[in-house]
Amino acid sequence: MKKNKDRIITSHIDGTMTPDEKKATLVLQEQANNNWDTTRRRSKYHFDPYMQDPLYDTVIQLGSIVPCWQDNLEQIILESKRVTWQQLAHWRTRNEPGKSKSKKDLAAEEHITGRDETLYPTNLSWKIPPILQYVSDLFAVDDCMARIHVQMPSQVFNMHIDQLYSWNITNPDSISRFQIALTDWEPGHFCSYGNYLYTGWRAGDVTIFDWQNVPHSTANAGRSPRVTLQITGIETEQTREFLRKLKNSKPFVNWISKPYVDWRSI
């Protein structure tokens, strides 16, 4: 990721920028503007609340993993931290410790229409227990960021489009974000992908979505936390291999034996 950015800066200086790099530079420049307006303009989504386009108004189901993290849930929830107190800080502190977004990006995000100081998107936990680290490793993405979203009752992650370009600015199509539900859906757990309202998931369900185009949001009006493992990174050949396995074995159990025993015996 850093290599790509360095290359872009260098090529900009020495005038050897490739078309892809020029495009990437434009993306970075756009991010200095208003986030919602910028991402909306770049998105191919229809933004018509009365249309259901199966290409965009959906979440993509990839399979499911037999849940074996129940013993960890209480600790995960307890250790999760509300990412902020005030609205500005929410977006500022949601990133991986030591890897915050640029000041320009954060300033743009803070201008999203309708936000106010009482918005609490989610709790996050960066402490990934061994069993979930193992799950994360199965996805075999490069430059992996794994974090656990613990959306507590009352929290709202308002409508936005992700900006994951910094993972691979010259080839954003290689970037993926996977969600693994760690708890079952409950009434009051809300999740939207475009105009599609996703409900009824089971712990272990694995999903992905078109992060470059699809606006999405979540809220918890329920009676208990919604817990999700989120994995972001650059897809590799091993990623695709694992996704094939996941799709073909429902729910996916093959991996459990060795590592599961290993970490529990520590």
Add this chain to the structure above:
Amino acid sequence: MNSSWDTTQHRSKYHFNPRIQDPLYDTVIQLGSFVPCWQDELDKIISGSKSATWRTRNEPGKSRPESDLAAEEFDLEREGYGKDYTITNLNWKIPPILQRVSDLFAVADCMTRIHVQMPGQVWNLHLDKLEKWNPDNPELVSRYQIQLTDWEPGHFWSYGNYIHSGWRAGDVTTFDWKNVPHSTANAGHGPRVTLQVTGIETEQTQAFLFKLSDNNPFDLQSIV
């Protein structure tokens, strides 16, 4: 300490199974729609709305008994919301055009209020306790919602396991308040504005609902 959730769940006939879709309960009942004619009022309604908690959601001067409020706050604390959690904005000033709408429902002991759920606000899952309108025959108590704005992505509304979306300004709905747990949240970019009418059904109510379903959308101009 009493829990409002436990009490209302106990008396509800709802299945409380997140895997079942029972058309009797996991639904909202569509009654028809009005031709919207309140657009000019919306800005004022929104700017004049005030934030409300469970304790302050009731009509000024008509609060519920302290025991009810305490039971609700017990749930809020237990579930992590905190008792001072803002659930929505409310506006009790009903402009004449919406008072006309409310009057058409012809309910006795009418309570009319406007919900302005701002982005970021969540009204947590609960069951209504409207029996106080008519303790001897709660079946006669009804609650109607008239949407004043179109649905937008991020506007969430659940009735049991059913998620209501895609409404248009003017749409009129009701639901089985005694049995169906429901919740709302606004993760969108604009407020969700809803006129809510609660009261005891009368014969005129029935007559109007018949007209509403028969003249869809119902044009207020038609009764001038």
